[in-house]
Every structure is written in C-alpha cells, then in structure tokens.
Amino acid sequence: MLDYKLLEALAAVVQEEGFDKAATTLHLTQSAISHRIRTLEEQTGQTLLIRGAPPRPTPAGQKVLKHFRMVQSLESDLEDVFLLRPRDGFISLVLGINADSLATWFLPAIRPFLDREHVLLDLLVKDQDITHQLLANGDVIGCISSKAEPPAGCTAHPLGVMTYRLMATPDFMATWFPNGLTREAATRAPAVIFNRRDGLHHAMLCSLFPEFSHAFPAHYIPSSEQFVRVIMQGHGYGLIPDLQMKKLREADSLAECAPGKAMPIPLFWHTWSRQSDLLARFTSALVQGGADVLEPMT
Template structure:
C-alpha cells in the first residue's frame, strides 16, 4: 500500500518542479522531501524523479503522477458529495480545461449565474481544443471542453456544437497584400498570424489549398485570443479567427474573409467523469444548454 506522506512529497516535487519548492509547500526541509521520495522509489522498485533543475519525471513517475491526480480529484468529489463542500471553504472548487477561444467568447458569460448561485470557484487550465482531453485523462481537471469525440473509460462526452473559424484580414491588409488576389505567390509574401505552435488550422489550410508549408511564408505567434484578433485588426497579418469573436468586425467591414474555402467548423464536446459532484452536474447542464444556443 502506498504511503500517504511519501506520495504527498512526490506529488509536491512533481507539481512544484523542485525539492526546494516542495519543501516550502509541505513545511519540511528539502532533504526530508528527498528521503520520502527515495523511500517511495525503493518500495516501488522504480526511479520516479530525475534530480535536476527542474526535476524531471521518469515514465514510471508520470504513471504515478496520473494515478495520484486521479485519486485527489476523486477524493475532492467524495468530500463535496458527502459534506457539500470542502471543510475549509464555503465554495466548491472545480478544475476545468477549456480551449482559449471558448473561454474568451461564450463560456464565462454562460456559467456566471451558476457560479454565483452554487458558490463555485474555478481552477481553469487553457490548452488547444485538441489537447484539453489529455488534461482530463491525466487527472488534472474534473471536466474539459475538447474537440476529441472519443470517450475515455469512466467518462461521458456530450456534444456542444461547432465553433466556426474563418480566414480573415483587415480591409487595408487585404487591399495591400492581396491586390492581385489570394494566390500561392501572394500567400508566400504576406505575413500570417497563428495562435501558437499547437494551432494547426492555419498551416493545414494553406498546405491543403495551396501546397504551402509553414517554412514558406512569414508568420507571427500570438498566444492570446484578444491580442490575436487585435494583431489582425492592426494589419500585422491574416489568420483563422472564430466567427463568434469577430462578428461585429466582419459586419462593419473592418475584417474581410479572404479565403471562403478555408472556413472550418470545429466540433466541441464536454467530457466529464460519470461520477461527479452535484455542483459539477449543475455546471455540466448549464454549459451544455448554453452551447446549444450559442454554437453552430
């Protein structure tokens, strides 16, 4: 049976990144943390952490971390189900993962009344819609918005709708860079705006429609939803933006759609554990119903 203090020390190092930080978190010395982790490694017969700055988990360490995070979430759900809340707060804490575009547009306004009424506080983690599923799988969150349709064991997935993306540019940008039309040569010269290295929508669309890999054109990485749209508005480049976020700019003519064939509808799903707290049940219902009204 796993020793709780040893697991607590391992979890602290894994999440804080060092034995010193873990010691501060647990109010013990770094050497005491190290001794507890060593004892756990001896018991399991596996090296869990490669010591360094920062410390790095081995494959066995990653497996244990996933198990302990799952256990922690299950315990939180149990306490909330039996006690109505955790013992040290009148609020219920729920960890969610969302793609940045949902968070920046429809998600928070939709759940605000429920958060107030049910006294819920959120621990939000942000990732690309194709990667949030991993955060649920590794036990870091209770639920997530994901583009992944496949359901994990022990979980449920409910369709939310589709988020539509369009290839957009400011009117001035389009007039300058695409005055001869949007073609292979003009796209090789015009700068693009891409959210981050995980965002493949733009690059895959240019590769599919014009055979252009990312190395063949200039681009900005701007990993902020508001700054991303602002960059397009300022004429720094063209990019794939969610229609729900830029509808007013499209209606006013400030933004123009430069590649209608690049329009892309991304289906989103709400994944959560089958057994969850009453508060997460209520939040789930709120999110599913709101998405049906706001998404395609």
C-alpha cells in the same frame, strides 16, 4: 495501499513546478517534500519524478498522479457529506482548455456553476487538438478538445462548434492579396498563428488549396487578445472565431480574406467516465452552457 500524503507531495511539486513552491503550498519544508517523494518512489519501486527545471513526472509518475486526482475528485463528495472540509475550503478543478474558448464562451457558460459551488479553477491552456493528452496523462480531470474520441476510461460530451474565418484589414489585403487570396499569395503574406503547434491556419489553407505544402512567413502570438490585435494593426492575417469577432468593437475594420469559406471546429468535453457528483454537476453546467453559446453540431 499508498499514503495519500506522499501522493499529495508529488502532485504539488508537479503542479507548482518546483519543490520550494510545493513546500509553501503544503506548509512543509523542502526537505520534507523531498523525503515524501523518495518514500513514495521506494514504495512503488519506480522513479516517479524527473528532477529537472521544472520537475516532470515520469510515465509511472503520470499514472500515479492520474489515480490521485481521480480519487481526489471522488472523495470530494464524502468531504461534503461528512463535513471534512473547513467552511471556507475550496475544491480545485484542474482543467485543460484552448485559449479561444477561454477568451470567448467558457467563463460565461459556467458562471452559474461558479456562483453556486465552492470551487477554484486551475486552467491549463493548450491547443484544442492536444488538450486531451493532458487528460490521458492525468494532468487534468477534464478537458475541452477538438477530438471526438476520448482517452481510455473517459467519456466525450459534444459541446458545439466554433467557426473561424481568415480575417485581415482592407489595407493588408490590398497589399498582399490584390487579386484575392491565391495559392501564390498565401506563400508570401505574413500569417498570424497562435503557436508553433497550432495547425489550424495550415489546415485552412489546405481546404482552400488542395495539397498546400508551401512554407509561409508567420507571427507566433500565444494570446487570443494580442493575436487579434496584431491582425487589426495590419501586420498579418489569421483565423479569428466568429464569437470573438462579435465581441470586437472594431470588427467592421476587418474583412474576410476568403469570403464564404470558414473553418468549423467541433468541441467536446472529455472527462472520466466515473465522476464524482461535483464533476458531474460541472459537466452538466458546461454542456448546457456550451449549447447556449456555441453553434450546434450537424
């Protein structure tokens, strides 16, 4: 049986992205952290950590961390029952989420849960089509994803749909799309994209222009708020979710580049099939909150 103090050291180094910060978090010396991880590797007979900047788990390390986080979640209920936690102690929920959900509906949806539970959020922000990999790797205990099929050992819960539309300022459209958004214009006009792994804009262009394979200039803005600001300043056009448009005071200063054409993205909550009571309560709150805010799935 593995010593969970050793597992805790490995998890801290990966989560804090360094031995120094892990030592501070666990109130240990850096040498003690290093010794615990070496001992764990000796016990398992495998290298669990790539000593880089930042340190990264090996495939074997990812499996160990996934096991550790699952046990942590299940044991949280016992801590409540047997009063093993201090009164002011918190349970940390490490979750994967896409930036647009975080910027719009996620926090309002789980506010009732946060009001009544003694938990801390630790959010890893990734594109909605790759967050499920965080769960498969054991980096998180649950994630919001656009993929319907959950990883092995996990369950998917439908949340709802976020609808995106191509938006730009009227001046931008007059300059770049004088005859409307055509295939040729899409190859020349500067787009605004979240990051280089975000394929949503290209997918939208493919839905408008079958087999669209042309390169196009793009700004890469990895912030939902600043993403919209770049569009509102007239530097490019891009996909903005309806939920975010509703929150913008200056929403009337933007116009649809492809009127009547939208990109609906279904969202799912993926988490372990075997859940602690706490994680089950979070799942219930998130599913209900998503149903209250997101568009229903058809």
